[in-house]
Amino acid sequence: MSRDARRLSLILLFAPFALWILLLIALPHLGILALSMREKVAPRVYEFGFGNYAEFITEPIYWNTLLRTGSMSLLVTFLALIIGFPIAYYIAKIAGKRARGALFLMCLIPLWVSDLIRAFGWILLLRESGVISRSLQWMGLTQSGIEFLYNDAAVIVGLVYTVILFMIVPLVSTLDGMGDDMIEAGYNLGGNSLTVLRRIIVPYAMPGIVAGCIVVFMMTAGSYLTPILLGGKNSSWFTEQIYNQFISRFNWEGGAAFGVLLLLFTSGVVWIGLRLSGQSLANTVARS
Amino acid sequence: MARSMTSPALLLGYRLYVGAFFVFLAAPLFAAGIFAFNDSLFPALPWQGFTLDWFFNDTEPKLGMFHDRRLLSGLYYSFVIALLVSLLSVFVGTTNAFLFVRREFPFKNALYIVMIVPLVIPGVILGISILVFASNIANAVWDAWEVEISLLRPGIVLVVLGQFSFIATITSLVITARLRKFDTSLEEAALNLGASRARVLFTITLPFLRPAMIAAGIVAFLVSFENFNTTLFLVGSESPLTITMYDRMAKIGSTPVLNAVSFFLMVGSGLLALLSVVAQRPGQPD
Structure with a gap:
């Protein structure tokens, strides 16, 4: 040419x-x-200013919601890692060759079902007239129905459920690349299971762990349906505040400020995570 | 197999844990699907007997999903949106793959990271930022020339663009990964044999990419179909299915017709996902 x-x-x-x-x-x-950064001073008259951010700082309910969203997202990320790592290790290293493909596929199936249906399923299980409550009544363990919905635990269960696959998939693909001889060598050199896990497996899986944690944290912090449907009126999730500002109160300036804050907050957490683990975005998220 | 660390009892415990995990994964999907067949007005126990009314019945109060006009139109809009999004994303994903695999240009590595970023931006933020941007342009055009561009107001076009904005990253990554495995000597051989560049592209390179393009298209279709967060802010009067279902759930509460839709969607996306696995299989040993 x-x-x-x-x-x-x-x-x-x-x-x-x-x-x-x-x-x-x-x-x-x-x-x-x-x-x-635009403030409304009169109808159709705006001027530059940080009033929307000032409102965020002076109104405790706003920054409390952001902190709550952030800390619950960290908890969900941690739980997803703790619950998901053994599953990923089982699929990548312990299951036989044929079981491996089937298990991996089974892991992926819920991935293609919308958030809405997953949350709907949890509602049918957890609510007062739901499957779990009715079954407990039927077994005679309780007289009246128990409401498992509309509390933080339900939100956390639903969120872990929604995001855990995004933790398992990158973990399986990194652990898959690790030779069994590395693990054998660790044992031959006299390490016990804990040492091998801590000194060999976890460091090797680090890119997968970081990738999974980033995606899971961002998805959790940005999720909308699960906290609202499972947490009910007082779920106070930050995306809900953004929605309220935009759609219910038609305060686009305030909503935009909240959006910027959510973005800064989540990217800040991800940046700190990458720094602490010595990884980069290119060799974690892009590979999974 | 790295088994040396596990005693039989420990391995059994481990297996039970894995089993329990899969029960956890299946339970809500099972609950969402099974009540579509319960002959009751509420999606709850006790079991009242098997019925297909929630799919095919044509009268209230048990109006089946295939006779429910709003659900059907939601399904139709979801389908149209998902089709447009997947075509657009596969096209841009393919050009991006050629751009990043075959070409050298300044700031290539930084731009590659930029390409990944949309995937980690919360969907709600993509939704509001595109809504604000489109409205600003539409307002500016109105102020200047008094022309209304309805395409830039919430509606199908904005939904498609909003979903495309992050789905394009997924298709780019899938197709890029495949193009990296391509052996360029095949192209050189064809060129030496006198084929034109266009002919080489259409008879050698694109057929090699086809499995990845199909798989990426299916993934894009599914992700678009199930998207809620980005769509919520950009939707106009033509609501796709997830929005219609959410409205129904919020206003009327859960009825078994939602279970019927869930069952239908789960079977549909399960089949599509299987298809994408099959499409990627030939000639791609893992």
């Missing part, structure tokens, strides 16, 4: 990427950043 043709084809290949990132990601995000 001549140089001009090469240049032209590079531009043609670059155009879809540039349009996508510029028009749907970069400019819209700059847009909400600009909108969040």
Whole structure:
């Protein structure tokens, strides 16, 4: 190809990427950043200012919700890792070759069912007239129905359920690449199970662990349906505040400020996580 | 197999844990599906006998999903949206794969990270930022020329763009991974034999990418179909199925017709997911 043709084809290949990132990601995000620094002083009259952020700081319910969302998301991420790691290890290292594929596929099936249906399933199980409560009554363990819904535990169960697959999949693919001889060598050198886990398996799986944690944390903090449907009126999730500002109160400036805060907060946590674990976005999330 | 660390009792305990985990995974899906067949007005125990009314019955109060106009139109809009999103995402995913695998340009590594970023932005934020951006443009055009661009108001176009904004990352990653495995000597051989560049692309390179493109398209279709967070802010009067179902759940409460829809969707997406696994299998040893 001549140089001009090469240049032209590079531009043609670059155009879809540039349009996508510029028009749907970069400019819209700059847009909400600009909108969040705009204050309404009179109808259709605006001026630059940090009033929307000041409102966030002075109104404890807002920053409490953000802190609550953040800490519960961290808890969910931690639980997903603790519950998911043994499953991933089993699939990658202990199950036989044929069982492995089947188990992995079984892990993936709930992935393709919408959040809404998963939350709906949990509602049918957990509510007062739900399957678990009725079964307990039938077994004579309780006289009246028990409401398992609309509390933090239900939200956490639902969230762990929704995100755990995104933890297991990257873990399986990293653990899959680890030779069994590494583990054998650890034992031969006199390590016990705990040492082998701590010194060999976990360090090897680190990119997968970090990738899983990032995706799970972002998904949890940004989730909307599960906390609302399972937590009920007082779930106080931060995305709900954004929705209320935008749709119910039609306060786009305030909603945009909340959006920027959520984004800064979650990327801050992810950045700290990457720093602490010595990983980068390219070799974790991109690989899974 | 790295078994040396486990005693039989420990291994049994481990197996029980894995079994319990899969029960945990299946339980809510099972509950959502099974009550579609319960002959009762409420999706709850006790079991009143088997029925298909929640799919096919045409009268209230047990209006089946295939006679429920709003659910059917939701299904139709979801389908249209998902189809558009997957076509668009596969196209951009393919051009991105060629861009990042075959070409050299400044800031390539940084831009590759930029390509991944949409996947980790919360869907709610993608939704509001695209809503604000589109409204700003529409308002500016109105103020300047008094022309209303209804495409930039909440509706199907914005939903498609909103979902595309992060699904394109998924398709790009899938197709890029496949293109990296391509042996470029095949292309060189064809060129040496006198084929034109376009001919090489259409007879050698694209057929090699086809399994990944199909799989990426199916994944995009499914992710779009089930998306809620981004869609919620961009939806106009043409609600896709997840939004219709959510409204129904919030306003009327859970009825078994929602179980019927859930069952239908689970079977449908299960089959599609299986198809994507099959599509990726040939010539791609793991």
